[in-house]
Amino acid sequence: MTIELRGLAPDQWGLMHDRLERAFGGPGDAPEERDHWHTVTEYDRTLTAWDGPEMVGTAGAFSFRMTLPGGAPLAVPGVTMVSVQPTHRRRGLLTSMMRRQLDEFRDRAEPVAVLTASEPAIYGRFGYGVGTKQLHGTIDTTRVSFARPAGTERIRFRLVSAAAGLTACEAVYARLVPGRPGLLARQPGWETRPVLDPPSGRNGAGPLHCLLAEVDGELRGYARYAVTGEWNYGGADETVRLRDVEALDPVTYAALWDFLASIDLTSKIHFTNRPADDPVQHLVSDIRRCLLGFRDGMHVRLVDVGAALAARAYSAPVDVVLDVEDAFCPWNAGRWRLTGDAKGAVCERTSDAAELSLSVKELGAAYLGGFGLAAMAGAGLVRESRPGALAETSAAFRTDPEPWLPHGF
Numbered sequence: 001m002t003i004e005l006r007g008l009a010p011d012q013w014g015l016m017h018d019r020l021e022r023a024f025g026g027p028g029d030a031p032e033e034r035d036h037w038h039t040v041t042e043y044d045r046t047l048t049a050w051d052g053p054e055m056v057g058t059a060g061a062f063s064f065r066m067t068l069p070g071g072a073p074l075a076v077p078g079v080t081m082v083s084v085q086p087t088h089r090r091r092g093l094l095t096s097m098m099r100r101q102l103d104e105f106r107d108r109a110e111p112v113a114v115l116t117a118s119e120p121a122i123y124g125r126f127g128y129g130v131g132t133k134q135l136h137g138t139i140d141t142t143r144v145s146f147a148r149p150a151g152t153e154r155i156r157f158r159l160v161s162a163a164a165g166l167t168a169c170e171a172v173y174a175r176l177v178p179g180r181p182g183l184l185a186r187q188p189g190w191e192t193r194p195v196l197d198p199p200s201g202r203n204g205a206g207p208l209h210c211l212l213a214e215v216d217g218e219l220r221g222y223a224r225y226a227v228t229g230e231w232n233y234g235g236a237d238e239t240v241r242l243r244d245v246e247a248l249d250p251v252t253y254a255a256l257w258d259f260l261a262s263i264d265l266t267s268k269i270h271f272t273n274r275p276a277d278d279p280v281q282h283l284v285s286d287i288r289r290c291l292l293g294f295r296d297g298m299h300v301r302l303v304d305v306g307a308a309l310a311a312r313a314y315s316a317p318v319d320v321v322l323d324v325e326d327a328f329c330p331w332n333a334g335r336w337r338l339t340g341d342a343k344g345a346v347c348e349r350t351s352d353a354a355e356l357s358l359s360v361k362e363l364g365a366a367y368l369g370g371f372g373l374a375a376m377a378g379a380g381l382v383r384e385s386r387p388g389a390l391a392e393t394s395a396a397f398r399t400d401p402e403p404w405l406p407h408g409f
């Protein structure tokens with residue numbers, strides 16, 4: 001079998017999407033979702049794998065801008081649309097596409113790549129580490145009450161359709177992007193993604209609503225949610241399925257949650273992707289009845305260790321020699337001296353003795369500040385050769401607030 005990797009011709013998008021849907025299984029995308037993916041496809045960043053006349057593999061990348069620790073944006077490729085046909089799995093096609101992609105990212109001088117994985121076990125071998133978490137929960141709103149700080153009485157709520165509220169909500173979201181590592185600035189073509197709501201994807205819920213929270217006519221926050229239609233012999237037992245909730249100040253944030261918890265006929269709020277440090281944990285009267293948990297969010301790959309580590313800021317002064325293992329991108333392997341603080345950093349090759357040793361996967365996991373190097377050392381994945389280096393470096397890498405990405409791609 002000879003597999004050839006090529007780009008994507010303009011008339012091949014439909015075939016590529018059909019192949020993707022076949023590899024992913026399930027009913028496939030609704031027409032509006034398909035249109036969205038078509039709009040945002042970057043042809044010059046899409047790879048296809050061919051076995052003779054058959055397209056048997058796909059992989060793409062989106063040109064995103066991601067907030068780094070410290071608040072600066074960085075251009076990052078968001079790896080996407082990865083698939084290998086069931087007839088061609090486990091013969092190294094994904095490996096060859098990852099090879100091609102990472103070489104291209106390096107040629108484009110993109111020091112960091114990100115992705116959201118269908119399965120977390122796939123990408124570690126290519127040097128991606130889990131860099132953000134997704135907090136999920138189901139809050140029993142018949143038992144849990146929410147704090148209402150002073151000032152909530154000034155907030156006026158309006159309910160509109162998700163589409164009608166979109167422009168105003170996007171302006172709020174844009175103001176929040178620099179404040180949390182991992183957030184992606186909305187790129188052209190992505191504006192309507194937050195309100196895509198095909199009936200076939202609602203799983204028993206009604207349409208997506210947009211709740212606007214205003215003070216003196218100014219929008220201060222919003223929530224997007226749908227309500228399921230569950231009733232049983234005891235009466236209504238509906239669930240608020242929360243998609244987004246964002247606010248520019250804590251009073252509005254508290255008021256939004258309190259509103260969501262008090263919608264008639266509902267008894268639960270269910271959410272699948274909030275930041276791990278969501279302040280909602282401090283608003284509730286009973287955290288146990290929120291059934292909180294977390295899973296992997298965005299996976300992060302340092303394509304160029306030196307440029308990536310120099311691009312972010314650090315929570316505390318750091319001066320450390322890192323010895324990095326990177327079998328898949330050997331240009332990163334070896335020793336780097338990282339010197340930085342809250343204002344910026346320098347990271348250069350050094351022949352000085354190593355103080356911390358780790359693989360590029362652990363460095364990717366720590367990069368946005370959501371996972372601690374000290375915890376990874378507890379698992380034997382980071383090794384300290386200068387006493388104190390681990391505690392200093394771990395503290396410097398951590399970020400407050402925690403990194404987060406509110407959606408997949």
Ligand SMILES: CC(=O)SCCNC(=O)CCNC(=O)[C@H](O)C(C)(C)COP(=O)(O)OP(=O)(O)OC[C@H]1O[C@@H](n2cnc3c(N)ncnc32)[C@H](O)[C@@H]1OP(=O)(O)O
Nearest residue numbers: 080081082083084089090091092093094095115117118121
């Ligand atoms: C960012 C995104 O787009 S995420 C979406 C990923 N796509 C999907 O999940 C769709 C369904 N799955 C597929 O299309 C394919 O199975 C893929 C893309 C996940 C894997 O493609 P393959 O060509 O089979 O991978 P390849 O043969 O290169 O495997 C390389 C290694 O990864 C391992 N691997 C591949 N897929 C998986 C998996 N799902 N879970 C665990 N390990 C895996 C292989 O066993 C192999 O290990 P080895 O080197 O120790 O032998």
